[in-house]
Every structure is written in structure tokens, then in C-alpha cells.
Amino acid sequence: xxxxxxxxxxxxxxxxxxxxxxxxxxxxxxxxxxxxxxxxxxxxxxxxxxxxxxxxxxxxxxxxxxxxxxxxxxxxxxxxxxxxxxxxxxxxxxxxxxxxxxxxxxxxxxxxxxxxxxxxxxxxxxxxxxxxxxxxxxxxxxxxxxxxxxxxxxxxxxxxxxxxxxxxxxxxxxxxxxxxxxxxxxxxxxxxxxxxxxxxxx
Amino acid sequence: xxxxxxxxxxxxxxxxxxxxxxxxxxxxxxxxxxxxxxxxxxxxxxxxxxxxxxxxxxxxxxxxxxxxxxxxxxxxxxxxxxxxxxxxxxxxxxxxxxxxxxxxxxxxxxxxxxxxxxxxxxxxxxxxxxxxxxxxxxxxxxxxxxxxxxxxxxxxxxxxxxxxxxxxxxxxxxxxxxxxxxxxxxxxxxxxxxxxxxxxxxxxxxxxxxxxxxxxxxxxxxxxxxxxxxxxxxxxxxxxxxxxxxxxxxxxxxxxxxxxxxxxxxxxxxxxxxxxxxxxxxxxxxxxxxxxxxxxxxxxxxxxxxxxxxxxxxxxxxxxxxxxxxxxxxxxxxxxxxxxxxxxxxxxxxxxxxxxxxxxxxxxxxxxxxxxxxxxxxxxxxxxxxxxxxxxxxxxxxxxxxxxxxxxxxxxxxxxxxxxxxxxxxxxxxxxxxxxxxxxxxxxxxxxxxxxxxxxxxxxxxxxxxxxxxxxxxxxxxxxxxxxxxxxxxxxxxxxxxxxxxxxxxxxxxxxxxxxxxxxxxxxxxxxxxxxxxxxxxxxxxxxxxxxxxxxxxxxxxxxxxxxxxxxxxxxxxxxxxxxxxxxxxxxxxxxxxxxxxxxxxxxxxxxxxxxxxxxxxxxxxxxxxxxxxxxxxxxxxxxxxxxxxxxxxxxxxxxxxxxxxxxxxxxxxxxxxxxxxxxxxxxxxxxxxxxxxxxxxxxxxxxxxxxxxxxxxxxxxxxxxxxxxxxxxxxxxxxxxxxxxxxxx
Numbered sequence: 001x002x003x004x005x006x007x008x009x010x011x012x013x014x015x016x017x018x019x020x021x022x023x024x025x026x027x028x029x030x031x032x033x034x035x036x037x038x039x040x041x042x043x044x045x046x047x048x049x050x051x052x053x054x055x056x057x058x059x060x061x062x063x064x065x066x067x068x069x070x071x072x073x074x075x076x077x078x079x080x081x082x083x084x085x086x087x088x089x090x091x092x093x094x095x096x097x098x099x100x101x102x103x104x105x106x107x108x109x110x111x112x113x114x115x116x117x118x119x120x121x122x123x124x125x126x127x128x129x130x131x132x133x134x135x136x137x138x139x140x141x142x143x144x145x146x147x148x149x150x151x152x153x154x155x156x157x158x159x160x161x162x163x164x165x166x167x168x169x170x171x172x173x174x175x176x177x178x179x180x181x182x183x184x185x186x187x188x189x190x191x192x193x194x195x196x197x198x199x200x201x202x
Numbered sequence: 203x204x205x206x207x208x209x210x211x212x213x214x215x216x217x218x219x220x221x222x223x224x225x226x227x228x229x230x231x232x233x234x235x236x237x238x239x240x241x242x243x244x245x246x247x248x249x250x251x252x253x254x255x256x257x258x259x260x261x262x263x264x265x266x267x268x269x270x271x272x273x274x275x276x277x278x279x280x281x282x283x284x285x286x287x288x289x290x291x292x293x294x295x296x297x298x299x300x301x302x303x304x305x306x307x308x309x310x311x312x313x314x315x316x317x318x319x320x321x322x323x324x325x326x327x328x329x330x331x332x333x334x335x336x337x338x339x340x341x342x343x344x345x346x347x348x349x350x351x352x353x354x355x356x357x358x359x360x361x362x363x364x365x366x367x368x369x370x371x372x373x374x375x376x377x378x379x380x381x382x383x384x385x386x387x388x389x390x391x392x393x394x395x396x397x398x399x400x401x402x403x404x405x406x407x408x409x410x411x412x413x414x415x416x417x418x419x420x421x422x423x424x425x426x427x428x429x430x431x432x433x434x435x436x437x438x439x440x441x442x443x444x445x446x447x448x449x450x451x452x453x454x455x456x457x458x459x460x461x462x463x464x465x466x467x468x469x470x471x472x473x474x475x476x477x478x479x480x481x482x483x484x485x486x487x488x489x490x491x492x493x494x495x496x497x498x499x500x501x502x503x504x505x506x507x508x509x510x511x512x513x514x515x516x517x518x519x520x521x522x523x524x525x526x527x528x529x530x531x532x533x534x535x536x537x538x539x540x541x542x543x544x545x546x547x548x549x550x551x552x553x554x555x556x557x558x559x560x561x562x563x564x565x566x567x568x569x570x571x572x573x574x575x576x577x578x579x580x581x582x583x584x585x586x587x588x589x590x591x592x593x594x595x596x597x598x599x600x601x602x603x604x605x606x607x608x609x610x611x612x613x614x615x616x617x618x619x620x621x622x623x624x625x626x627x628x629x630x631x632x633x634x635x636x637x638x639x640x641x642x643x644x645x646x647x648x649x650x651x652x653x654x655x656x657x658x659x660x661x662x663x664x665x666x667x668x669x670x671x672x673x674x675x676x677x678x679x680x681x682x683x684x685x686x687x688x689x690x691x692x693x694x695x696x697x698x699x700x701x702x703x704x705x706x707x708x709x710x711x712x713x714x715x716x717x718x719x720x721x722x723x724x725x726x727x728x729x730x731x732x733x734x735x736x737x738x739x740x741x742x743x744x745x746x747x748x749x750x751x752x753x754x755x756x757x758x759x760x761x762x763x764x765x766x767x768x769x770x771x772x773x774x775x776x777x778x779x780x781x782x783x784x785x786x787x788x789x790x791x792x793x794x795x796x797x798x799x800x801x802x803x804x805x806x807x808x809x810x811x812x813x814x815x816x817x818x819x820x821x822x823x824x825x826x827x828x829x830x831x832x833x834x835x836x837x838x839x840x841x842x843x844x845x846x847x848x849x850x851x852x853x854x855x856x857x858x859x860x861x862x863x864x865x866x867x868x869x870x871x872x873x874x875x876x877x878x879x880x881x882x883x884x885x886x887x888x889x890x891x892x893x894x895x896x897x898x899x900x901x902x903x904x905x906x907x908x909x910x911x912x913x914x915x916x917x918x919x920x921x922x923x924x925x926x927x928x929x930x931x932x933x934x935x936x937x938x939x940x941x942x943x944x945x946x947x948x
Contacts, residue, residue: 051925052925052926054817054919054926054927054928054929055817055864056906056910056913056916056929057862057863057864057913057915057916058862058913058914058915058916059910059913063910066906066910066919066927066929067927068904068919068921068925070566071562071563071565071566071904072904073904073907073918073927074907075906075907075909075910115907115908115909116907117909191909193909195909195912195913196913196914
């Protein structure tokens, strides 16, 4: 995993254990198609290289199938399809993010017992810290994609003057380059879907 | 979470009480067995007090456990049942069928209480309940039959007339004292058998000596003897009542390291003689000398002195026995040293989920092993390292062997004998045959030592119970009819278990009416579950299959009042959930036989790995009948459904890619031949058309997780090694889907 910034989580935990006063969050960013998405690192269990996914019948198209990781069988979602983008094949850079279903409401399932899912992404970038003040609500968007968007995070440029100088294009022109946009995924919604079930439950 | 702690206490309570209740059930069945063939109406029955004692201990343990866990109701009830058992073993109450019924009823109350605790909490059963109170009242009435105990005749001989150490007499339990008096009253000779036993093998030694003494007399009590000097050994004294003379007793003791002393009546000089021929130093003569001295002294010195007076002084006056008294009082189980020692039992109760975790680890180790095998294969190609590769291969082989043993070991822990279930069934049959008017049931059980996975055993008891009830309610005719048919008056219901390879086959057989196929078909037609047209050309096997339709069990046809409203459909569902198969065979007028085939364990199953449309699937081997190669030219169609003819029978075919709508990879040509895997679904056969058979292997079935669980046709997933996962087919679901006639109605 790319520099999981232990300092960052200290700040997070230290300052606001209740989550109420959360000022910043650490987010793992990754690419799906040419957009950059992010999921809070607290949901990420592991990142593995792409491996053969066993197809499962009678499931929605975005369920690529199942894999077994450390003896645990879990569904794998093709995030492109889940986000209603066109699916492309996997590449060298494809990864599977192993996430655990976030606790909802006041349920108290132990971390180890939460259901795991694999998410196929095109490329994993890094862990960044995004300040709450830099997160916009998804209402700025319209359209279906916003179903899964929790917010839109912006990362202020931390580039130094020298690179800023290089970017200067000309007098009077404003560049938006130093601002990175990260789409924060609502993991609960991404992971909630139904499959056809038989009456008999095992 | 405070709840979790109390849950744990509750689980402990439940598993422990369940174990004791089962033991109690076995004890009571043994008591009932001992009563068989005797006429209870005249004098009641005397049974081996050991049996009653064992039952008493079970109830006593339940009382203790209930007290500890705050299950007031169970404690209260146990207390009174204990009284009844106590009266029984003291001979105050005779064992009549009524008393036996009460005792069996106790088990049901125990189980109701357990069920309530399981459903709610320990507190749920802390309140009194009217049902239990009523039961307790009846128990009390039985335990105190109108206080007609005859006043003790003073002229009868009593223990004080014998040369017995009053310290010894006072150490006897009420029961032992009662038996001692009985033996004296009936003019038996009394013997003391003194021995010293190694602590480690005390259980065995004690059992041996008890067994060898049983034929010659009654073991009244076993008490610790004088304190030994050897901490590794324990001195014991057996008090025996017998009509035989001392040489017979010596003969019975045989080579055991023990010494026989006859207890003489007062006035007659004590003839403490060492009769055991070979005690070869294993006797602690000093201790015994002390002991016999003490009994002599109390015999001569305090003839008229009541024992109560002497007892408190004893510790001061006679050091050797006092040491001993002190010790066993602390131990708290003086009358049964063997029992207290046994309680240091070597069994451990384990949550079965922990075994699952271990099993998972074994599975992963196996995967690691195949990874190592791949490394080895790589290594072998390198000529320079060929030597190393060979060495690695040897190690890998050893590892494989050990892994197999480990897996077998864990599986063995999960195995429990079927006897547990059979015991429960015997009780039900016993009650039913008493309740059912005009029916006498002979219940025959065999193969109770056959072992099955604990989880399967748990799931099995309800279906079996239902089948047995069915056999009694609807199978066995009433006596008049049976006699008229030339059958024995008592109907036989037999259950037999037998292991066959990786399966256990259970047969439930009765010699009753057989299945009325006519009534079954009519009922199915009346309920619209099959058309009249269909009804006309049904095979016998197909008709039996109707039995398993919801709401169509014969139970519903007859006017049956007992039971819990589960039908044969539920029985079948339960059994197939355990990957089992149930088959019916019946001969009108002669009886019915149900055959249930179950896998021994669910944790690991044998599977056939197949390929279809470029994907691998595992098919549980227990549902596979056979597989055969097939040239697709042999496929015919009937109403557009594919079939082949196999041994003069039509076998419907199903393609997995159709059922699961699988896309064949474009580079894969449409095959011209493949394999048919013939699977069985009850009496139906179905051929799964697959591209290739990969092979047979042991697999661990894993759940697909909450979200994907329950997809029709998929039972789970398994790892095949090399990061490859395969789906495990639920053959029953696939077949039901493929055979519309069954799936429509089921």
C-alpha cells in the first residue's frame, strides 16, 4: 500500500475519537477509467494483484465473481460496471481492493466478521489526506453516478514555486492544474445489491 | 456488551445440561429394560440399584448445575425427582410403570426448560411454572406413598450387633446403611475386603474388584481405608454382603491385591485372617493393622455405646482413621471414591466452530503445500539442483501424510455416535406405544455406534423422530387387524445405521400397512398437485415421491393429533440440506422401508470436479451415481428436451450452460462429445452434460458470504489450489429446476 501515513491516522484518532470533529480524512485513491476515486483507508483491508475471478451465475453484471483470499471467499465487483462505465479488460496495473462492508447504524459487528468484498480498479495511486472543508457534497453533480458518491474532495496544490513557475502559461491566464479532484465513494451504497435467491437458505 | 458474558454462561449451561439429560435418558432406558418381562402389577420391580444410582447422580448433577446457573425451575424440579429416586433406591418406593413414566416425563420437562433457556435466557426459566409444579406434585405423591412405612421391629438384628467399626458405619450414606441393614436382616454374611491400589489405575482396579465380587454378593459400600504411607496408593475397604462362606469370597477376589476379613457377630471372637494368597507386599499391612485394631477395640470396649457418642471423639483418640476421615471429608465424596476420581475426566468440550477454524487452516496448509510442489517442479528442471529437488519431494510427501492425518484427526473429533439420537427415539417410541391404544410396538435399534458429524446428528433427530412417529401412527396397524392379517400382535419398527464408505445409511423399517399409493395419488390430484392425466401413468417410485410434496404427507390424510405439524416435505428438505438422499420402498400390507443416505461429514466432502463452458465446478460425489462419456450424436429429444437412453431407461439431460446461462468462450468450439454425470434426486435420475471430467478430490465447502449466499443451484465455493476457486453445485436445486414437474409442485 502506498505510504499509509501513520502520522495522519494519529491526528485523526487523536483529535476526534467520536468522528464528530473530523477535520481531515485519509483516503486511498485509485483510478477507474480516467476518473480518480477515493475510499477511506479504514475500509481497506488489503490490495492484491488482479487474479482469476470465478464467475458466478445469476448475479448482476457488475459482480465479476468470487475469489478466495486467505481462505475467505468473497464477491468481487467490477467497479467500472458498478459505476455504470464501460468495462474494459484488466491490465498490468489492475488491482483488487479488498474492503470490508462499513458498519451501518449502530450495529456492532467485529471488524473481522464483516463481510469482505473485492473491488476491481484500473490503478491504485496513493493515500492522501483530504480536509473536510475541501469536500463538497454530491449535490453539485447530477446523474446516476452521484448515487455512489459521498462527496467530492479537492486537494490543494502543494507544489513549490519553481514548478508553479513552469506551469505559468502566460499573463492573465489561470490554471486549474494544481487542483486534484477525488470522487469519494459511498461504500455502503456500492456494496448494497440484491441477487436472486432460492427459498432454501443454507 | 454485557450480554455476551451471560450468553457464554447460558451456552455452557445448555451444553452441559444436554449432556447430563442424555445420560439420564440412557440410565432410565436401562432401568426400563431391566423391568421388561417382569410383572409389575403384583409387587413392583427391584432393579439393580446401580442403575437407579446412576440416574440419581445425573439428576443431582442437573440440580447442581441449575443452582449454579440460576435456573430455579430446573433446580426445584430436580430436587423432587431426586427425592423420588432416593426413595426408589432405598426401596421405600417400588418401581412401577407409573413411577417410570414420571421419570421419563422428567426428561421432557428438562428439555422444555432447556429449550426455553435457549430461546430466551437463563432468567426465563427462573420463574416457577404451573406445568412443572403439577409435575412436582405428582412426583411427590409417588415418592411418599401414604406414609405406610412399617415401624422398625426392634427385634431385628442391626449393624451394632456386628463387629463393625462405628466410625465406618457412620460414614455410610443413608442408602448404604439401608443396604447393610437389609443384608443383615436377610441373614447374609458380612465381609470386609481390604486392599491397596495404585492411584493411577484406581478406576480400573475398583471396577475389576466390583465385577468379581458381584457374582458372590452385594457390594454394600466402598470406603477409603486407613491412611496409607505411600502417597501413590490408596487404601480401600469394600463392605460386602454375601450368603457364601469366606473361601468363596477369597476365590472371587482371586489374585487381586486384597485381603478378605469376615465380620463376625459380637460375642464371637474376631477371626481376622489373611486369606489372600498373593498380596505380595502391595498391602499396607500397617494401615490395615491399625484399622482392624480400631474395629476390634470399638467392638470390645464399647458394646452398648451408641456410635454418635463415640464419633466426635474419634479423631482425637485414634489418629490413623482420623487422618483419613479428614481427607475424605475435604474431598466430599467419601462413599464413592471411584466416582470422585473419575470426575477428573479427560474430555474437553469444544465449540464446533473452533474445529471449523482448524479445518480451514488445514485447507490452507494444503494449498501452501501445492505451492511448494510447484517450487519443487521448477527446481527439478534444473539439473544441478536435481538432488535438492528429490530431497524436497521426500519432505513434501511426509508433509502430505501428516496433513492428511491432521485432517482426519480433526474430523474424528467432530464425530459422534448415532446412539444419542437413537436414545431419544427410544423414549418417544416408548411413550407413543403407551399412549397409542391398541398398538404394541417393538422398537429395534442397531448400529448406534455408527458415527456421524455432530452437525448432521443435530439436524437428524427431528426428521428421524418424524419418520418413526409416522411409522407408528400410520404404518403399524392396530392389534386386531394385525392378528387378522396373520402378523404378530406387536408391530416392529426397526432402525438400523451402517457405515458404507464415506456414507452412513440409515434404514427405518416397519412391518405395518405399507403405503397406500391409491390414497396418495388421489390426494395429490385433489389438491391439484398433479393432473389426472399425470396420475394415470406414474411409476410406483414417482408415486412415493408425492409423499414429499408439501401438505401431502399421509399424516395429513389420517386424523393424527400428535406431532408438531411438520410434514414429509420438511423431512426431505432437512435431509437434502445435509446432502442426504431419502428413498422409499413399500409393500402394501407388509411394511415400509425408508433409506436415508448421508455423508459422514459436511466439513469435507468428496467432489467430482468438472469443466463446462470453460469453467470448473465441483459436484458433491454423494449425489453422483456414475459418469459416462457421450458422443453427442446419441442425444435424442423428447418435446425438445434432450435425453439419452441409458440401460434401457430414458435419462433426461441438462446442460449447465443452459441452467446458468453461461457464455461459451468464443475460441471454444461447440463440442461433439462430452461426459454425462448422472445425479440422483430421490428417485429421479438426471444427466448433467459437461465438457470434461477433471477428477475427484476432497474439498472444503465455503460459504459465498452473506450477499451471494442462496443463489439457486450453488451450494458454495471451494479452493482448488493455485488461487483457483470453483463453485460447488447444489445438485438438488439444479435437478429440481431442470425437471419442471417436480419443481412446479415442490
